[in-house]
Amino acid sequence: MSRPGSALVQLTLWRFREFMREPEALFWVFAFPILLALALGIAFRGRGLPTARIAVAAEAPGAVALAARLDAWPRIDAIVLDSAAAAVRLRVGRIALIVHGGDPTILEFDSTRSESDVAQLLVRSALQELAGRRDVTTIGEHPVTERGSRYIDFLIPGLLGLNIMGTGMWGVGFGIVRSRQNRLLKRFLASPMRKRDFLLGNIMARLTFLLLEVPIVVLFGRFAFGVPVRGSWLDLLLFSVLGAMTFAGLGLLVASRARTVEGVSGLMNLVMVPMWIFSGVFFAWSNFPDSFEPVIRALPLTALNDALRSVMLEGSPIASNLGPIVVLLGWGLLSFGLALRLFRWD
Numbered sequence: 391m392s393r394p395g396s397a398l399v400q401l402t403l404w405r406f407r408e409f410m411r412e413p414e415a416l417f418w419v420f421a422f423p424i425l426l427a428l429a430l431g432i433a434f435r436g437r438g439l440p441t442a443r444i445a446v447a448a449e450a451p452g453a454v455a456l457a458a459r460l461d462a463w464p465r466i467d468a469i470v471l472d473s474a475a476a477a478v479r480l481r482v483g484r485i486a487l488i489v490h491g492g493d494p495t496i497l498e499f500d501s502t503r504s505e506s507d508v509a510q511l512l513v514r515s516a517l518q519e520l521a522g523r524r525d526v527t528t529i530g531e532h533p534v535t536e537r538g539s540r541y542i543d544f545l546i547p548g549l550l551g552l553n554i555m556g557t558g559m560w561g562v563g564f565g566i567v568r569s570r571q572n573r574l575l576k577r578f579l580a581s582p583m584r585k586r587d588f589l590l591g592n593i594m595a596r597l598t599f600l601l602l603e604v605p606i607v608v609l610f611g612r613f614a615f616g617v618p619v620r621g622s623w624l625d626l627l628l629f630s631v632l633g634a635m636t637f638a639g640l641g642l643l644v645a646s647r648a649r650t651v652e653g654v655s656g657l658m659n660l661v662m663v664p665m666w667i668f669s670g671v672f673f674a675w676s677n678f679p680d681s682f683e684p685v686i687r688a689l690p691l692t693a694l695n696d697a698l699r700s701v702m703l704e705g706s707p708i709a710s711n712l713g714p715i716v717v718l719l720g721w722g723l724l725s726f727g728l729a730l731r732l733f734r735w736d
Contacts, residue, residue, distance in 0.1 A: 558637030
């Protein structure tokens with residue numbers, strides 16, 4: 391009979407070596423978040439004030455002259471199109487607004503799109519000034535761009551949390567189900583090994599990759615886009631470890647009874663997709679109605695993302711993030727406890 395500690399070490403090493411033999415898994419853990427951050431960072435990099443792309447309906451008299459005057463206005467890019475072609479471009483998002491000249495002038499736009507709302511404000515102001523309006527007071531501008539307030543600064547912690555969730559659940563759950571499907575778990579059942587050691591071994595192997603995963607993503611954001619880390623690196627690592635253990639526990643729970651890879655894939659997506667949408671990875675969860683807030687705050691990915699952003703962007707210590715800690719600990723302990731009771735070898 392082997393000692394419990396020895397069994398846990400060997401199981402951890404086994405899962406670590408198995409993971410290292412999967413090039414596609416290494417790609418999703420290390421390369422994919424970097425590529426995603428690079429693509430989104432370039433797409434949403436600071437490009438100054440946005441330009442409103444509009445069309446002037448050709449049917450109205452003086453449409454060409456009106457388009458030329460609007461096009462000469464700052465931040466307005468105007469072209470002349472017939473109403474049907476302009477409507478198609480507005481519908482597919484290639485322009486933000488259509489100007490129908492006449493008396494009165496009609497602005498056609500989609501009020502649910504932020505770029506259309508900005509465009510109508512710009513065009514409305516330009517038309518009024520072209521008609522002779524004069525401002526009664528002078529207002530100066532002092533644009534400020536500060537690291538920590540840009541979209542890429544918001545995005546990097548969200549991508550880190552998303553990667554911790556994905557690799558924690560898929561890296562643990564997928565490996566267990568594949569071993570069950572290949573009847574490898576039945577062989578483990580005949581060995582002098584406790585179920586708890588097997589499950590903990592999967593979690594411990596997952597944590598070893600975290601020591602590389604977190605610095606790679608954070609340092610890429612820092613050197614490629616200047617994303618700050620205002621808080622303690624130790625606090626950042628501790629939250630990452632807590633998040634990884636939580637999602638590894640969820641991965642164990644989801645895979646505790648699943649028999650096929652297809653089955654566990656569906657269950658994984660059922661658990662993760664709501665968090666992709668609601669937990670503030672690509673946009674703030676505060677955009678949802680206030681009635682959603684209690685449920686969203688209770689999601690583990692929301693707690694992890696909020697804690698990571700608090701440390702990286704605000705420099706907050708662990709003591710000011712007790713709420714996220716309680717949420718992550720609750721999910722982790724509950725999921726691991728249920729997985730320990732529900733897990734089956736076959």
